[in-house]
Structures are given as structure tokens and as C-alpha cells.
Amino acid sequence: MGSLLLDGVGKRYGTAVAVERVDLDVRQGEMVALLGPSGCGKTTTLRMVAGFVAPTTGRVLIGGADVTQAPPHARDTGMVFQSYALFPHMTVAANVAFGLEMRKVGRAEREQRVREVLRLVRLEGLEERLPRQLSGGQQQRVALARALVVNPAVFLLDEPLSNLDAKLRGEVRMEIRALQQRLGLTTLIVTHDQEEALTMADRLVVMDRGRVRQVGTAEELYERPADPFVAGFVGRCNLVEGALEAPGAFRATTGALLPCAPGSAALGRRILALRPEHIALAPAPSPASNGAARLKAVTYLGALTEYHLELDGTPLLAIRPTPPADDPLRRLSPGDAVRLSWEASAARLLSAEPTDQQGA
Amino acid sequence: MTGAATLRRLPFRLLVLAAFALMLAPVATVMTISVFRDEIVSFPPTGLTLDWYVNAWARREFARGFVTSLQVAALATCIGVPLGTAAAYALVRARLTGAQAISTLLLAPLAVPAVVAGTALYMFYLRAEFWLDRDITSTLEGLVAAHVLLTIPWTVRLVTASLQGMDRAAEEAAANLGARPFTVFRRVTLPAMRPGIIAASLFSFIQSFENLELSLLLVGPGRTTLPVAMLNYLEFRVDPTLAAVATVQILLVAILMLVTDRFVSIARTV
Numbered sequence: 260m261g262s263l264l265l266d267g268v269g270k271r272y273g274t275a276v277a278v279e280r281v282d283l284d285v286r287q288g289e290m291v292a293l294l295g296p297s298g299c300g301k302t303t304t305l306r307m308v309a310g311f312v313a314p315t316t317g318r319v320l321i322g323g324a325d326v327t328q329a330p331p332h333a334r335d336t337g338m339v340f341q342s343y344a345l346f347p348h349m350t351v352a353a354n355v356a357f358g359l360e361m362r363k364v365g366r367a368e369r370e371q372r373v374r375e376v377l378r379l380v381r382l383e384g385l386e387e388r389l390p391r392q393l394s395g396g397q398q399q400r401v402a403l404a405r406a407l408v409v410n411p412a413v414f415l416l417d418e419p420l421s422n423l424d425a426k427l428r429g430e431v432r433m434e435i436r437a438l439q440q441r442l443g444l445t446t447l448i449v450t451h452d453q454e455e456a457l458t459m460a461d462r463l464v465v466m467d468r469g470r471v472r473q474v475g476t477a478e479e480l481y482e483r484p485a486d487p488f489v490a491g492f493v494g495r496c497n498l499v500e501g502a503l504e505a506p507g508a509f510r511a512t513t514g515a516l517l518p519c520a521p522g523s524a525a526l527g528r529r530i531l532a533l534r535p536e537h538i539a540l541a542p543a544p545s546p547a548s549n550g551a552a553r554l555k556a557v558t559y560l561g562a563l564t565e566y567h568l569e570l571d572g573t574p575l576l577a578i579r580p581t582p583p584a585d586d587p588l589r590r591l592s593p594g595d596a597v598r599l600s601w602e603a604s605a606a607r608l609l610s611a612e613p614t615d616q617q618g619a
Numbered sequence: 620m621t622g623a624a625t626l627r628r629l630p631f632r633l634l635v636l637a638a639f640a641l642m643l644a645p646v647a648t649v650m651t652i653s654v655f656r657d658e659i660v661s662f663p664p665t666g667l668t669l670d671w672y673v674n675a676w677a678r679r680e681f682a683r684g685f686v687t688s689l690q691v692a693a694l695a696t697c698i699g700v701p702l703g704t705a706a707a708y709a710l711v712r713a714r715l716t717g718a719q720a721i722s723t724l725l726l727a728p729l730a731v732p733a734v735v736a737g738t739a740l741y742m743f744y745l746r747a748e749f750w751l752d753r754d755i756t757s758t759l760e761g762l763v764a765a766h767v768l769l770t771i772p773w774t775v776r777l778v779t780a781s782l783q784g785m786d787r788a789a790e791e792a793a794a795n796l797g798a799r800p801f802t803v804f805r806r807v808t809l810p811a812m813r814p815g816i817i818a819a820s821l822f823s824f825i826q827s828f829e830n831l832e833l834s835l836l837l838v839g840p841g842r843t844t845l846p847v848a849m850l851n852y853l854e855f856r857v858d859p860t861l862a863a864v865a866t867v868q869i870l871l872v873a874i875l876m877l878v879t880d881r882f883v884s885i886a887r888t889v
Contacts, residue, residue, distance in 0.1 A: 311791055331794040338795045344788035348810040357806075361797030409796065 261322025261412040262287050263308065263445055268317035270303055277303045279469040280317070285413075288443040290436070292450055292460035295492070300469040301449045305417055308447060310334045322412050332361075337411030341418040343402040345390040351377070351401050352386040358409035376408040379438065396427050403435070407442070414439065416448040420455060432459055453493055457481075465489050481534075487609050490532040497538075497575050499531040500611065507603060513572035519606035528611040537605035538577035540566060542587050543596035551596040568597060575599070646869055653862035660859065671863040681864050683841070684848030690759065691834075691844060692827035695766035700820050702767070703774025704812065710775070711782040722775070729772045733832035740765050741836040757839020765833055770823030777822070781815030782808075814883040821879045825872055 263285040270277040278300040285291045293301035306312040308319055310331035318327045326334050337358075346354050352373055359369045377383055380400040390398055399419065406414065419435065420428045436459045439446050450456050456463050457477045465472045465480065465488070473485040477493075484490035487498050501511035507521040509531050519531055543551035552575065558565040559581065566577040577599070582588045591597065653671055655664040675681050706725055710718050728736060744755040755761040789811070793803045831846035838847050845868065849861055 309791075309795055311794075331791070332797050332799055334795075336795060338792065340788045340792060342786055342788050344786055344792040346789055346793070346807055346810075347786075348813075357793065357798075358796035361802070405792075405796070 261445060262320075263413045263447065264318075264320040264323075265304070265308070266318040266320065268304065268307055268314045268319060270300075270307060270312060271315045276469045278307070278314075281464075281466075281471055283464060283471075283474065285445055285447060287445055288440075289462065290439050290444075290446040290448065290460045292448045292456035292463045293466060294450060294453060294456040294463050295466035297451060298468070299466040301451075301464075301466050302417060304466075305338075305415055305447060305449045308413065309336050309338050309415055335409075335412045336415050337406035337409055337413070338415040339399075339402045339406050339417065339419045341421060343390075343398045343422075345398060345401055345405070347390055350387050350389060351382065351393070354390065354401055355405045355408050358405065362409060372408055376404045379407070380404045380434075395423055396431065399423060399431065403438070407438070407444075412445065414444040414446040416446065418449055418451070420450075420452070428455075435459065457493070463493070465492060467492075484532060484607070484609065487530045487532065487611075490607075490609060495535055495576065495578070497531075497533040497535060498609075499533070499573055499575075501531060502526070502528050503608060509606070509608070511571070511573045515571035515573040517570075517573075517606060518601070518603045519608055520604045522608070529608045530611045532607045532609050533575070533601060533605060535565070535576045535578040537601045538568075538575065538579075539600045540577055540579065540588060540591075541598045541600070542591060543598040550598070552599050554591055554593055554595045554597050556593055557591065566591075566597070568599065570599060649862045649865045650869065652859050653866045655859055658858045671859040672867075674860045675863045675867075678852075678860070680843060680848045680851070681845065684843050684845035685867075687759075687842055688828050688845040691762050691766050692824045694759075694763045695770050695827045696820050696823045698763070699767040699770025699823055700774050700816065703771045703819065703823075704778050704816055706771070707775045707778035707782060707815075708812075711779055722779075725775045726772045728768045733769075733830065734835070736768065737765070737833040737836050740768075740833070744837070756837055757842060759842060762834060762837050762842070762844070765837055766827040766830065769826045769830060769833065770819075773822045773826060774816075774819040777819040778812055778815040781812050785811035817879060817883045821875060824875065828872070829868070 263283075265281045265283040268281045269279055281300075281304050283291065293304055295301050303312055307314045308321075310326070310329060310333075314327065318325055320326065321334065321336070346357065349357070355373045355376060356369050359372060364372070373386075374383075377386065380403050382397065382400050382404065385393065385397065390401065393401065399422070402419075416435070420431055423431060432455060438444075439459075448456070448460060460477075462474060462476055463480055464474050467488050473480060473489045475483075480489055480493045484493065484496075490496040491498055499509070499511050499515075499517065501509055501513075501517075503519070503526045504510045504516075505526070507519060509517045509519045509529065511517060511531070517531055517533075552568045552570040554566060555569055555574075556567040558567070562581060563578055564581045566579065568575045568577060579588075652660055654667045654669065656666040656668040656670070657664055703725075706721075709715065710722050710725075715721065741756060744761055748755050785808075790803050790807050793807045794800070798806060829846060830844075831850060834844045834847050835850075838844055843851070845864070849864055852861060
């Protein structure tokens, strides 16, 4: 058991930067997710913690001890691989016992601990099976058990759910989280799935192109994103380019005027971030009415309805709880005029920096 | 399945049957002839006998050839398979410059007709004998060295395939669980290569055991391999004795394959 500290860790391959710089303090018993699109450096970061990739800069500390130079076998991390990486020629019991064997745990204690951990992941009775005789979900639990049984100081999960079907994924997500909390494991999980990260982790690290964009809880990232990339990657978000003309008045490059948080922000180029659920709609009296938006498409999703809108050339997405059947909003059809409104404080101004990610 | 569907599949099944028949025909013919009584093979036979087996055993060159062939095949396999395995491991893992060229070179013996390779080796051995002032042709060592060449391409191919088929993350998982590099190799990498190595041993042994052309010029008096002994016999006589010898040879190979298949599925490895 222990904490994990990444101190300015970076990795370059020649001139190519895989990870620019990661500073991260994972507290004892905390679960932190590295979240980002593929190629953002999250897996490289995880592999630097495990010792499979040597950082070109910075230090890795586990439980306060500098392990930057230590080989993988001397690090006391327990890793669950994306492919599970079970030993195909060994039984479930032998797979799980491997780490204990390496730690020279006596046979009796070994068998005892293997039994316990297999009960923990609900695989009793499958001890003598070979990995290829198991389903994907069972293989995944063997991989979990194999990493857990050695009581690693740091628990590492590399896209652990990506090979499971959607239904199983939800279940296993809750199971892993429950285990992690029960055992108080210091955990680092890599994922590209924001839902996975939001539901499992205490804190998230959003990465993009080798750099950490923001570290925070799910609420912090969703409600106070630091930049347009985070706003667009965590949840859905309308990102509108433009400039702050006057306090509280944002002019989109298309010409639309959007109200935003008054604040004391300096005037100038900005990106306005507005979550789709914060936009309220009302039918507008006539198509020509001033300041009205045009409805482009409606997508009915059951409990929610998506409205694809255009306000003076600026596309906007609104997501509202589906109104009751007798509500006038239900009779809206593409081409109709709609009046939009939102709390000015819901529209956040982010610094306009070049980004190739489009939100919404 | 309906009757019509069965009928539609009939031509396909007949084709499969014909292919199997074609493949088994020579083997079945040889085994049948070995028990015909007539010295000049004719059909139907005037009677059945096991005399040809007795005759084969009585002719010492076949018994001696059998032992020599076993010796050579066993030695060549024991030398060639470890060498080929090491080469395959290096080719897959070491990121050598020119790995492709080395791989082609190691597989080359498959492409060169064995008669050509045998002649070349014979000439090379003669030259080497002159330099080293010792016998190489007609010695067991010379023959084994030549047969090692037969085993290398098979081993490199089969072991490379099993290495490429393994999930390298399993090695990382072992290291992550506390295994040092040599332990990772012994406990994870080697077992992954095992089917390839076993299949390579089997095929190497059979290749060497059945080889005629490469050995032809390299054997010496009293050190003849079984296929060469059979060819020699054929120069003077044609009778079912050869069929009897061949039957023994076929049975040995069949037993080897069956035994091996119990440990690794040959169909899945090769």
C-alpha cells in the first residue's frame, strides 16, 4: 500500500514527444483516471509507472521511494492489461498464484490467498480451467485477481473494460470500483471512455497530445473546464468561437450575440462553452422574430430530446427532458423559430487557443 | 439436413474423398505389396506372405541403415532444433539489422534442391579434408552436419510462428508480478514456444530420417542410411523387400506423429 507521485515525468522518442510532462499525486487509497483520446500519452504514462517505459525526464515515487530506475519486477505494482495477458498454458489457479510464487510465499499460504481472491472476484470452482476455456468477462476477473492477490502498492488498470460488451462493462465497472474502495487500493486507471472515468475515479487527469490539460474531480471538470479541449472531451458542450465585446456580451464570429457570465474577464478573443442542457427553449411567435433561432432537427431519445439549432449562423445543441405530450414544444418541427435562453453564468468563457477538437 | 441439401453437397464430398484417396494411394500400395508373395508384383497376388520382412531383416544393410538413419536423425535434430530455436528467437525479438536477409538465408536450404546441396557439400568436404587432413565424407559427423542443414529451416519457421503468435503482454505481466527476466523467459516465453519446438523436432527428425538426396554422396561404406541402402538394393533387384522396408519406415513416422500430436496439436501448430 502506498501513494504514487509523478514528478515532472516525461518521455521523448528522439524528437517525438510521447508525454510532455506529468505531475500527479495519487493519495493512498485514491483512484485516479488518465483520460484522453488515443495517442494522448496516457498509456505511456501508465507504462512508466509500471517500469516498462523509462522516462526521459522526471521521477516516479511509489510509497515515497524513488523507483524511476527500478526494473518492472522490483516495483510492487499490480497491473491489469488491456488484453488481460493471462498465461495461456497455466490454469486459473496457477495464473493467480504466479505473483505469490515470485514473492516466495509458502505453498499453504499461497493456496489460501488464491482461494480468497478467487472468491472475491467470484470465480470459485474455475481454479483448474485454462484461460481459453473462460469467457471474456471471466478472463478479465482472473486478470484482476492475479494483480490483486499480491497486495500491490499501486494498482494499475490499462483500459480494463475495452474488450467487454456494453452490458458487462457497466457491471464490471461497479465491481472494480467497489473492490478498489473496499481494499483501499491506490489506483491509476487509463481509459478513453469518459463515462468510465467519471463513474469510477475520485479524480481525473485529462490528457491531450502528451500534455495534462486539467486535473480534478468529475464535477470540477464538467462544471469548470479549464480549456475548450476539456469542455469538449468531458461531456458534450457547445463551443463557440468569437470575442467578448462588453462584459456579459459575447459576439460569435458568425455574428450571433450570446449572453455570458458578466465577470471581470478582459475583452478579446474567447471561446464560449455552453452545456446543451443549460439551453432552455420556447416556441417563438413568428419566424422573423428578432433573436430567434431556427430548429434544424429534433432527435427523440425517450427521457431526453436533442434539439439541433442555429442561431444567426452559429450551430447550437440543446438537450432537454422530453416535455409532456401536450406541451407546445412537442409540436416543433424542423424550420420552426425557437427562442433560446440560458443563465448567463452557465455560459463560460474559455481562453481561445488553437484546438482541433470540436465539442458538441 | 434435407435430402436435396445432402445431394448438393455430394460432389464436394466426392472431391474430398478423391483427394484423400490420391494422398493415401502410394502409402496403401506400398503397404499392400509388402505382403504379396510374388517376386514380380502382379495383381491379384498368388498369395500373401511375411517373407519379405524376414528377408529385409536378414539383409544386414537394411538393419544397419535403419540404425544409422535413426542416429543421424536424432543427432541432427538435437543440434539443429536448439540452433534454429535460438535463431528464431533472435530474429523475432532482437531487432537485428538485416533480419529479413538472415531469415531468408536460414530458409534457403528449403529452396535449394537437396541433390545440388549434397553435391556442393561433397565438394566442400573434399576441400576441407585436404586442409584439415582428416576424413569428413563417409563419417557420421559429416553426415550429421549435412542433416542439421535440413532441420534449420523447419525449426526457424515453426518457432518463429509460435513466437509471433504469443501475446507479449504476458511477458510484461510476469515481470509486473515480480519475475526477473530469466524467469519470465523460462516460465512464459519458453512455454509459448513449446508447440513450435516440438513440431520442429518432429519435422526435423522426419526430414532427416527420410532424406535420400543430400546423403547420397556423403555416406561411406558401412555408414549407409536407410534410404541410400534402399536405393542401392533397387539397383540390383526389384522385389517386395523394399516395400517391406518402406512399410516399417512409414509406420515409424506415423507413430512419431501420433505420439507428438498427443502433446501439441500438429494441425494447429504447422
